[in-house]
Amino acid sequence: MRYFTIVMIFPCLLAAIEQGPETRRQEVIRAVTQEVLLDVVVRDHKGRLIRDLRPEEIEVYDDGVRQKLTSFRLVTGSDVAGLGSEAPSSPKRLDPMRHLRLVSLVYEGLDNEARRLARGASMDFLKDTLEQNLYVAVFVIGERLHVLQPFTNDLVQLRKAVERATTSPYPQFVAEAQAIRKQLEAMEAEGGAATEAVSTNIPGRGRSDTGGIAGASTSAIMAQMTLNMLNFEETLTRAQQSRSSLFSLVSLVKEQVALPGRKTVIYFTRGLEVPENTIELLKSTISAANRSGVSVYGVDARGLTLDAQNSSRQQSVEGASVTPEQVRVFDTGMSSIHANTQQALGNLSVSTGGFLVANTNDFREPLQHVHEELLTYYEASYMPQITEYDGKFHRLSVKVNRPDTRVQSRSGYFALPANQDSLFTYEFPLLRALSLSPPPGDLSYYTGAVRLGQQGGKTRYSLVIEVPLKELKVTEEKDKRRYRTRFSFLVLLKDREGQIVERFSRDFPFEVPSDRLQEFSKRSFLQAYYVTLPPGRYTLESAIMDQEGEKTGIRRVSLMVLAPRPGIGISSISLVRRTDPGTAEPDPEDSFRFQNSRIVPTLENQVQFAPERGFSFYFVVYPSSTDSSKPQLLMELSKDGTPIGTARPDLPAANERSEIPYVASFPMANLQPGQYELRAVVRQGASSSEEKTVFTINP
Template identity: 25%
Template sequence: MRNILVLISGLLLATPIAVAEDGTNASAGAPLESIDGVFLDTVDVNIVNVDVYVTDKKGNRITGLTKDDFELYEDGKPVVITNFYAVEEGTVKEGGIPLEPLDELAPPENFGSVAAAPEDQRLSLIVYVDNFNLHPFSRNRAFSYVRSFLRQKMKIGDRVMLVSYDRTLNERQPWTQDPELVASALYDLEDKSAHRVHWDSDRRDLLEAIFEADRISDVRGRVQTYAENLYNDMRFTIKALRELVEHLAGLPGRKAILYISDGLAMRTGEDLYYALDEKFRNRNASTNGLLMEAFRFDLTRDFQQLTRIANSNRVTFYTLDAEGLRTYSYYDVRNAVPGGSSFVDQTHFHNLQAPLQMLAEETGGFAMINTNNFSAPLARMGEDFTTYYSLGYSPATTASGRFHEIEVKVKNRKGVVVRHRSGFRNKPLPTRMSEGTLAALYHGYESNPIGARLDVGNEVRRDDGYYDVPLTIRVPIKSLELLPLQGMYRGRLRFYIAARDSEGGMSPVQDIPVPIDIQADQLQDAREKYYAYDLTLMMRRGGQRVAVGIHDEIGADSAFISTTVFIGRR
């Protein structure tokens, strides 16, 4: 992916200044660690929230539980639950804080004042329509149920987005707090092409060819080509899902993906290899290694990696198999084999549903399969959104980025079913800051407790056609934690900067350490000023979005701000 942001080294290294309204300056110092051998040890406190859904064996919600009813384990070892949050039918029963108005995304004007859950408990739902792996009829049938769910079950204040995969990922409806906008946008998707029909047509042709073939060599190569091509397409499908899940990492709160498709192949072409084996096994044909060949196209590891990324980013999958109740296509009168043939279709069905079950069950959700009526499972998903427990704890391990398994148990209760994500990745602070910056870039997320500002100056066209765009990051000095040190006060910031153009191209996140020195006798005046950091971005013509993450490395406060600029209009 091409870069659209280049920090010009000469300007990047220029001395930033602290400025007041009158233009008074204060200097930036050398890195803190090099001053008189003094080192600052900061503590990174990271709370992991585990969303838990508890039911009896019939699926009825078990409510009224308290923190003392749960046991939480990390890698098999018990951990102390420090934060507890219980919600029943949308009402906070324990662990709530005074509600604040949403500030990340402005609600529609006709909503008036909208109360929201705490930031780490707000719901963000993405309706993901995989057009590349759907039939038009099954897709449009599922849409009617999804529209009803959005209109009847989603609460005002919840954030919803609609995306589709059509060989590329497309945003059909940006984040909104009005679920009706997403419900309406589904009508537009009903006219779009759905591509699963092509693969199914090729599969039927191959099954017919296998039935009519006299020699295995007549069709084995075609089966391999089909499996290879489908395997490559599945890799692109998984890659698109993975990119979306990765971009959700820095978005706070509960995140859910309602993934709609007609299934995904865990092992592409496996059913066709079984058809070959059944047809030629007892006909003096060489079938050695035939079934092993299917393992060349095994995507199990790819799906496992996707579930781990989702778990690491607190993303829960709810997967909907729009095909519903399936019918056999291979087992019929003319090719019936005693004890066989139906197994070909059974293998095919299992292959398509296994990834849906893995993605959902490993991330705390569930799969909606083997039904033509999605009202009940969608309502059950809605109950997850409004009736749940959230257990928070501080990991005892260092933030090395390693994946850790999670297990939740309910004490002294028999017959309960507990769902939750199966693990998390303990990410170091720089990773979390980069992810927050990307959340600001992709999803408009903003959190600005320190009152920082982002100002863009007038661009200058370069000889190579690019534009130099001056950017100033302003941070109120009074919001910073300053360390007294030999007649001065020292602060330490770190900026994380990324940009994205209207075509989706983006720069990697770049981080800049920024030490600040203020003379002790100037501290009182400095507290009324801003610390301003100037840099220049090199950009292409057109619409650009710039996001900045700011971390006070002494005070441990963070902020994420962003702005949209249009380059080359002059």
């Protein structure tokens, strides 16, 4: 199943956790009242932490409006407030459900020299005994997100994981990560009393040092959280039908909302690539981090780089960390920043309350600062005065009324209601449009479900959305000799009870050269998603928004999934818009592959009359595996209810998937404008199946 998980984007808003009768009231209040909780780090001009700020010295602004703080306190590694009284001679123990510190060491795309630098920095970070309730995990981002060591305080196992992450070839640690994932899945399947027993089989699971139910609960939640990260990243990759480092990062930070405390991602990479079509994903990653209370510290592991583009922007770096002011250009120079991988990494870091480490081969001092900020920071909270949840970004700023200070905090949040289950900010107005009555209909497009084959008592479908690009408003950029446009869509598949069983969304910016605008306007955008559904009644809801033209369209389509029948089968019949060349590595799930090409269908079901041309339909025949006789095909074409022709072409042999993809082509010379019906009947032995489609030939 492909779900987008619920995300409410308030920075550091702690989710209530089911902890039994001793649950701390503070976490419940934060989740229920939507209080904004900011973690703030303040240093002096020499980079030393300031620990004696008074409430009257700090000011928090939400969209330029000063807020009244409901609380302000210094949090330190020795903070044991709220733990109850203990004998003076008893060792102080931290509450694992309140004072947790999590560190995710993440490695991606490192060459040999970058691996060496990252390994040295990580080993230095792990050289001393970890503080109480400080847990570290090791991840690698390759083609997917992989965990090499779940959260633990076992330094021996952590050092081994870092060594593997920075020395092993990719296939080797993929196999290790898969083994760890299976153990995490076993923990999830066992659940309850078996959790602690199974967890001891994972190297370096560690202890909470608190014992009892709280320790076991923390261990179980961290294990489940890690598995959720992997599952969500996999789901997001499939649903978005693309690959980005940001998918892994957003999965890492989003799932950490399950636990309170100080949470940090140290991201070793060679820069962060953010193409134009992933800008919204970057914003969503920042928002998810702020929602979950995660700070990202980007480490450009290239060390001292001679890259002219990067170095020209980083000349004034002190202590190898980049200040917020050095990435504020993000607000005014988005295109240049996204072309600059180091600047994009810096924006991700600063916007989540961390900082960028770059242009140095010595990471010891900046990572020492990271360690300090894990243990010592301020918490400031306030109630936002939001009158309308409009999905707009609220910029946050924190000012300290003390000279020569530097403040690290989060950049802001999106004003979404508590029950808003959106990950991407562009989804909010689409969900709101789906709730309007009457629904908006300013934008014309098509959506439908193409029935495919049967799989184990279920039926496979392709959910298709088609947008004629001529419906979109384009804005001219004369200085760049191009036009721009952008649209977003959301698709929800709901069952009979109205529950969402599948969810897909995308945001597409386009840049069209001026001399190709006419060609662009004649084309249609088409996106397909594959689902496998049990029998039942469903509703396919979709919303699309033209961001430039501020137009919205809504479609709702009923879908009845029947129980699979034995014998030969046939898919829905699709009118072919065009045929594209096949790819070197075709998608094995793609049911529109035909020989060495790919069929691009259309839901419009209309063709323009042209006697010299023809048109084609595409469908797939599914022979019975229990019948050795050859399948037979009968096609019948009717106009206005009257049959005008039949054909019995031979079907080719089935392909490697035991399917027979088929293209039926018709000349238009002997046809006239009007409404037609194509009926296809397939037979094999005693079984048969048929499918119909209606289409129009326009004058």
